[in-house]
Amino acid sequence: MRGRRITQLTALLALNPYFLYFGSRSIYQGGMKGLCVPGLNCYACPLTVFSCPIGSLQHSFSLLSGKVKGYVSRGLGALLYVLGSVGLVGVVVGRMPCGWICPFGFLQDLLYKVPVPELRLPRRAAWGRYAFLLGLAVIVPLLTAESWFSRLCPMGALEGGLFLKAVPPRDPLPPTGWFFWMKIAILLAFLLWFMFSRRPFCRAVCPLGAMLGACNRISLYRMRVDREKCDTCGKCRKVCPVDIDIFENPDSAECIRCLECRRACPRGAITGGFRAL
Amino acid sequence: MKDARKKSRSIRRAWWLLAVFAVAIGLSLIWEGPRTVYAHAVVICLDCIGLI
Numbered sequence: 191m192r193g194r195r196i197t198q199l200t201a202l203l204a205l206n207p208y209f210l211y212f213g214s215r216s217i218y219q220g221g222m223k224g225l226c227v228p229g230l231n232c233y234a235c236p237l238t239v240f241s242c243p244i245g246s247l248q249h250s251f252s253l254l255s256g257k258v259k260g261y262v263s264r265g266l267g268a269l270l271y272v273l274g275s276v277g278l279v280g281v282v283v284g285r286m287p288c289g290w291i292c293p294f295g296f297l298q299d300l301l302y303k304v305p306v307p308e309l310r311l312p313r314r315a316a317w318g319r320y321a322f323l324l325g326l327a328v329i330v331p332l333l334t335a336e337s338w339f340s341r342l343c344p345m346g347a348l349e350g351g352l353f354l355k356a357v358p359p360r361d362p363l364p365p366t367g368w369f370f371w372m373k374i375a376i377l378l379a380f381l382l383w384f385m386f387s388r389r390p391f392c393r394a395v396c397p398l399g400a401m402l403g404a405c406n407r408i409s410l411y412r413m414r415v416d417r418e419k420c421d422t423c424g425k426c427r428k429v430c431p432v433d434i435d436i437f438e439n440p441d442s443a444e445c446i447r448c449l450e451c452r453r454a455c456p457r458g459a460i461t462g463g464f465r466a467l
Numbered sequence: 468m469k470d471a472r473k474k475s476r477s478i479r480r481a482w483w484l485l486a487v488f489a490v491a492i493g494l495s496l497i498w499e500g501p502r503t504v505y506a507h508a509v510v511i512c513l514d515c516i517g518l519i
Contacts, residue, residue: 217511224505233508234515243506245515249507267498268507274491276475281484302503337514356515363511364518410481465478 194290194344194448198299201291205347206230206237206318215360226275228293230398232343234350236357244397246272248327248337257335276398280405284412288392288399289431291446294345295392299431300382309386310433315394316444323397339397341369347377388433403443410464413447419459426451426460436460 205227208218218239226243228348233242250272252258253265256380279287288295351373354363383390392399415437426436429450434442437459438453452460495501513519 217509219509222503223508224501226504227489232512232515234512241504242515245512246504250503253503263498264500264503267495267500268503269495269500270491270498271495271500271504274488274495277488277491278485281481281488286487340512341512341517341519343515346512347517350512350516351518354511361510363516364513366518369519370517408477408481408484410478410485465474465481 194450197290198293201229202293202296205231205240205291205293206235207209208237208239210258211236212357215358219333226272227291228276228283228287228398229404230294230343230345231292232346232349234346235353236359237353238349242340243272243276243338244327244343245337247397248331248339251328251331252335252337255335276401279406280402280425284409284447285399285402285443286411286447288396288402289446292392293349293399294396295389295431295446298346298389298391298412300379302388302431304385306385308388309383311387311393317391318394319349319396319400319403322395323400327397342373342376344373344377344380344391347373352377378414386393389431389446392433392446399446400443401432403445406443406445406447407441411447411462412465413445413460413462415440416459416461419457420455421457423456425454425456429454457462 209313211217217236220239222239223233223241225240226246227240228243229239230244231238231242233240233245236363246268250265250268256262323338326342330336330338351370360403380391413436420437422437427433430436431448431450432444434444436445447462449462452462
């Protein structure tokens, strides 16, 4: 197994190590649950010990909406905390967590290995990330105090919904309604899409990817392409999980800094490293 | 020469932003940011699992 796969697998286990749930049937309540880890890993998952930054972001806007009296200042605190946490990571490594630790990215990488014809995404699909971030993760929670991105999130359906249905907690959950099955249908549609396209969720939907991707241009970690060595052979694009030509724009907001292109480049034209070190 | 100046300016900008985000986390403590995130995360998010 290659280094990135090992890292992704290790990250999956590190983010979801609470196997005591199977005995206690009660989700983790320790202090680490207050930490936002930059990866799409649902905090409704009984095994997780960290917070989802997108779920927390929506919650902070829900509180800021003022619909719950007396919680506006806490909403501001939560917003500063989430933006600070994601921003710190983004300014240091940009979108690298998407390529190395995000469990949902890992799942997409694995499903894309299924041998079916490729369905290429148009470049303008990338605007979807910003629309989901601004629409479902910011504006809708601010107006309605409800977390609509979480409601539709396929990772929530997979790690939270299905898991909790299979291994229910000690305190009974509300009965399953049509909304739960709609969420499962959304999950199945995405799983199918993952087989045909390279990381479609990361490229067209993920609000966290939008936030971290915006940091790619300013982060301390940068990709570089030596124009004299590069002969634009396109081998980098063939292995790129987000289907970009790194030689066109090494700091592209699409790039998840997985470094597959660096491994594939026969001329060693692609490098990545910290600028300030 | 121009490239080097541009590079050092962007490195400085990154360090400034790093400081800004660290201050944001520090300020969030005044309004109980981490505690609010924690309090929301330790209950099962019914939105997330579609049981609303």
